[in-house]
Amino acid sequence: MQLNMIVAGVGGQGSVLASHIIAEAAIAHGLAVRVGETFGAAMRGGAVASHVRMGDVASPLVKKGGADAILALEPLEGLRVGVDYLSPEGIVILNTCPNYPVDTSIGVFPYPPLERIQADLRSLGKTVYAFDATELAIQAGNARTLNAVILGALAGTGLLPFSAQILEEALAARVPASSLESNRAAFRLGLQRLEELKKGA
Amino acid sequence: MNVISLNQPGRRALLMGNEAIARGALEGGLELAAAYPGTPSSEVVEALYEARRDRDFYVEWSINEKVAFEVAYGASLVGARCLCAMKNAGFNWVMDTFMTISYTGCKAGMLIVVADDPDAHYSSNEQDTRVAAEYNRLFCFEPSNQEEARQMAAASFQISEHLELPVFLRSVTRISHASGDVTLGILPEVQNRHQLGFNKHWKLPYRWNVYGPPGAVAKHDWLLSRGALMDEIAATSSFNRLTPSPSRIAVIASGLGASYADEALTNLGLLGVVQYLRLGIAYPLPNAALRQIFATTDVVVVIEEGDPMVERQVLRLAQAEDFRGKILGKDSGLLKPTGEINTDLAEEALAKATGNLTARGNLTGLPAGGLSSVTARGNLTGLPAGGLSSVTARGSNLTARGSVSLDATMSRGELRAEIKPRITPRSSTLCAGCPHLGSYWGLKKVLNRQSEDAIVNGDIGCYEQAGYGLFTKKDLASPEDSKRYPILSPYTILDTLYVMGSGIAMAQGQAQIGYPGKCLAVAGDSTFFHATMPALANAVANQADIAFLILDNSWTAMTGHQPSPTSCRNALGNPATRLSIEKVVEALGVHDLHIVAPYDVKAVEGAVDKALAFHGPSVVLARGECMLQVIRRTKRRWQTTVVTEGCTGCKTCLQLGCPAITFADEKAGIDRLLCVDCGLCSQVCPFHAILGGK
Ligand SMILES: Cc1ncc(C[n+]2csc(CCOP(=O)(O)OP(=O)(O)O)c2C)c(N)n1
Numbered sequence: 001m002q003l004n005m006i007v008a009g010v011g012g013q014g015s016v017l018a019s020h021i022i023a024e025a026a027i028a029h030g031l032a033v034r035v036g037e038t039f040g041a042a043m044r045g046g047a048v049a050s051h052v053r054m055g056d057v058a059s060p061l062v063k064k065g066g067a068d069a070i071l072a073l074e075p076l077e078g079l080r081v082g083v084d085y086l087s088p089e090g091i092v093i094l095n096t097c098p099n100y101p102v103d104t105s106i107g108v109f110p111y112p113p114l115e116r117i118q119a120d121l122r123s124l125g126k127t128v129y130a131f132d133a134t135e136l137a138i139q140a141g142n143a144r145t146l147n148a149v150i151l152g153a154l155a156g157t158g159l160l161p162f163s164a165q166i167l168e169e170a171l172a173a174r175v176p177a178s179s180l181e182s183n184r185a186a187f188r189l190g191l192q193r194l195e196e197l198k199k200g201a
Numbered sequence: 202m203n204v205i206s207l208n209q210p211g212r213r214a215l216l217m218g219n220e221a222i223a224r225g226a227l228e229g230g231l232e233l234a235a236a237y238p239g240t241p242s243s244e245v246v247e248a249l250y251e252a253r254r255d256r257d258f259y260v261e262w263s264i265n266e267k268v269a270f271e272v273a274y275g276a277s278l279v280g281a282r283c284l285c286a287m288k289n290a291g292f293n294w295v296m297d298t299f300m301t302i303s304y305t306g307c308k309a310g311m312l313i314v315v316a317d318d319p320d321a322h323y324s325s326n327e328q329d330t331r332v333a334a335e336y337n338r339l340f341c342f343e344p345s346n347q348e349e350a351r352q353m354a355a356a357s358f359q360i361s362e363h364l365e366l367p368v369f370l371r372s373v374t375r376i377s378h379a380s381g382d383v384t385l386g387i388l389p390e391v392q393n394r395h396q397l398g399f400n401k402h403w404k405l406p407y408r409w410n411v412y413g414p415p416g417a418v419a420k421h422d423w424l425l426s427r428g429a430l431m432d433e434i435a436a437t438s439s440f441n442r443l444t445p446s447p448s449r450i451a452v453i454a455s456g457l458g459a460s461y462a463d464e465a466l467t468n469l470g471l472l473g474v475v476q477y478l479r480l481g482i483a484y485p486l487p488n489a490a491l492r493q494i495f496a497t498t499d500v501v502v503v504i505e506e507g508d509p510m511v512e513r514q515v516l517r518l519a520q521a522e523d524f525r526g527k528i529l530g531k532d533s534g535l536l537k538p539t540g541e542i543n544t545d546l547a548e549e550a551l552a553k554a555t556g557n558l559t560a561r562g563n564l565t566g567l568p569a570g571g572l573s574s575v576t577a578r579g580n581l582t583g584l585p586a587g588g589l590s591s592v593t594a595r596g597s598n599l600t601a602r603g604s605v606s607l608d609a610t611m612s613r614g615e616l617r618a619e620i621k622p623r624i625t626p627r628s629s630t631l632c633a634g635c636p637h638l639g640s641y642w643g644l645k646k647v648l649n650r651q652s653e654d655a656i657v658n659g660d661i662g663c664y665e666q667a668g669y670g671l672f673t674k675k676d677l678a679s680p681e682d683s684k685r686y687p688i689l690s691p692y693t694i695l696d697t698l699y700v701m702g703s704g705i706a707m708a709q710g711q712a713q714i715g716y717p718g719k720c721l722a723v724a725g726d727s728t729f730f731h732a733t734m735p736a737l738a739n740a741v742a743n744q745a746d747i748a749f750l751i752l753d754n755s756w757t758a759m760t761g762h763q764p765s766p767t768s769c770r771n772a773l774g775n776p777a778t779r780l781s782i783e784k785v786v787e788a789l790g791v792h793d794l795h796i797v798a799p800y801d802v803k804a805v806e807g808a809v810d811k812a813l814a815f816h817g818p819s820v821v822l823a824r825g826e827c828m829l830q831v832i833r834r835t836k837r838r839w840q841t842t843v844v845t846e847g848c849t850g851c852k853t854c855l856q857l858g859c860p861a862i863t864f865a866d867e868k869a870g871i872d873r874l875l876c877v878d879c880g881l882c883s884q885v886c887p888f889h890a891i892l893g894g895k
Contacts, residue, residue, distance in 0.1 A: 045860045046629035101627035109625045120620045
């Protein structure tokens, strides 16, 4: 068994932490894991992609075209990673709330239309679950729980070889006590939204 | 008049090897030299100081080798032919800069002279720095006598400009500190100074910035692409000479080793009998000549001073060519690997290597057909006959290092190719509320207003973001020697960017050679203590007219907020002694010091203005703690900053480069998640339309 995922986002969104939480849950479930180095200047608004692999894995990086899931905390970053890594059988969890790069805000490069990003990802993979995860995080009481929303959504896909509860506990173990409740709430909102989307799909 | 500056071409004179190098460099059009003394290298610059009495060029004893190297390199970038000299140990201090500048090359010719010390006469080790030249893929001269040292130094600048890379000249004690007859060449009268200029995108985008688009790996590709030009020189230069013979034995000797081999072969009666490849270029080797040797011999003996550096290159090619004979040298145990060699040792080794064969009657065994002579068909520099312009092939693979997908079917490949152009690049930025944003705003205002030709030399830390540029589609490169580009984005302020501590010394090279614009440098607090103090001392000692901005955010932020000497806390969070940058700056002899808060952009502007007006080294110390650390401590978040109705959509605030400032529907906005209420944007808004903040 092998499960290959990439968490994509912008520095500061918590994508690296999210990838570690998935890996820790996998370890709790008794699986071997690899989390690839992250790329980009994470501290400074750069693009970040964190590879998470579990099962019969040895190397730190997902093969091109080999990602079973891409967890995109930001739409453009989802496409940036998806274009090379998404498997034709793979799924994408896509936060539709954009974070415009400085290249766009100073007018050098346009930001691709959201519908275009989704259409491109659909042509590359099997299913795209798109929703405004940032809005759900705010609903959960803290916009910084965006990564927890995405983790909840991942649990809702049924892709993981372990239960949603294992993932939620791995999350709980890694967030500060002060934001534990909002993180749990965010996780559940994400899970719930994905289940709705699956029904709709 | 000193013989070094005597313009009597053809006159023969006795010169020490180091003097011969100095003389050669002057003949080659040297304009700036910088060095730190160390035996056996010191006389290169001592001789140049003598010549300085008669000729106009810049020479300095720098504070250390790294500073000297960067001073010289800075001068090359504005168009001055330069030299930097050091001993073997001194070279180790230069390694960080040395290994990095090769990725962008140089502009005017640059000659790196390193005097090694086999047998450790004056040194604590015997290291062979030719290995570093090969490691860094730089062209490496190795003279066998003083006259060759002069010729090589003289030829270096032209070769360096042809390659757009520094040329390495490796001397040893018995060249540098020995003397020999030298025939003086022509000293050029005209100095180049009027041609000084700076183009930050010279021939390639972000040319003088290893991090600039398209990034360091593409610049590494560029460096490797220069190999073919070097091979061409190695193949045709008359500093390399192959004397073929019908013998099945070849001797390859390099540099000083060749002078011993010359004698040993003569003494043994083997000169002209065995094949003999005499090398003046230790890297790269002339592969065609080596192939010819492999095809016609059974035994190859390598004689060189130092490590088996040439021997290993020969071994490598021999393996690739499936050479079945023996390669004998230091690795094989024919010669001892430590200490110096000499004629006796070379003779002994050659006798041993050829003896057995002589006994078997192999020595003059004639291959069918004989060999055509490849001797001496090159000119001295080895540059192609058509002149420099005839050589193209520069940086052709600098762009597009897109990953090739091996697993994709063709249609998937096409799909990817269709999607990729839509993926907006995401250039990294400084953080919202970063104190460096305020410092750079003030600096940029001054530069755009009053200093058209300024060069801002960057350094390593978060603030290096200001040199990354944006990954724009525009092809900026231009071949002009001098060109000013407007500061378009907050991230295009830095003109040069290399390694820790390099910026401030490079600024000095530019200033000292007389670059007409202002020469500035920036560095952070951690970098200040790590690598810039010697360079600042150098600026004072040599009275360089530079302005140095120290961006003190109290932490080693970029690498993850380790403490710096200005943190007041150690890594356990306990109180620690705070070192005072201003006291260090003053103690180093800087008289023009301005301390400002980066969150007061007018104050920064005023301080930079004053620093640029001052003649001599001046320092602006902008002190404001890293905002991420402030937030961690105080939990401070967005509360009040708002863009009001007064916003005209002028986009001035976007030029601050703060990622919390957004722009949509012709109006600026504030990202509530990112904003930390630092107050910078409300200061820069010309319509006072942004309210709140500190
Ligand atoms: C020789 C060397 N050692 C270490 C590093 C790693 N490094 C990158 S930036 C940096 C320090 C930056 O600190 P500072 O100058 O205070 O700037 P800040 O990031 O705080 O703005 C270090 C140590 C390096 N690039 N080169």
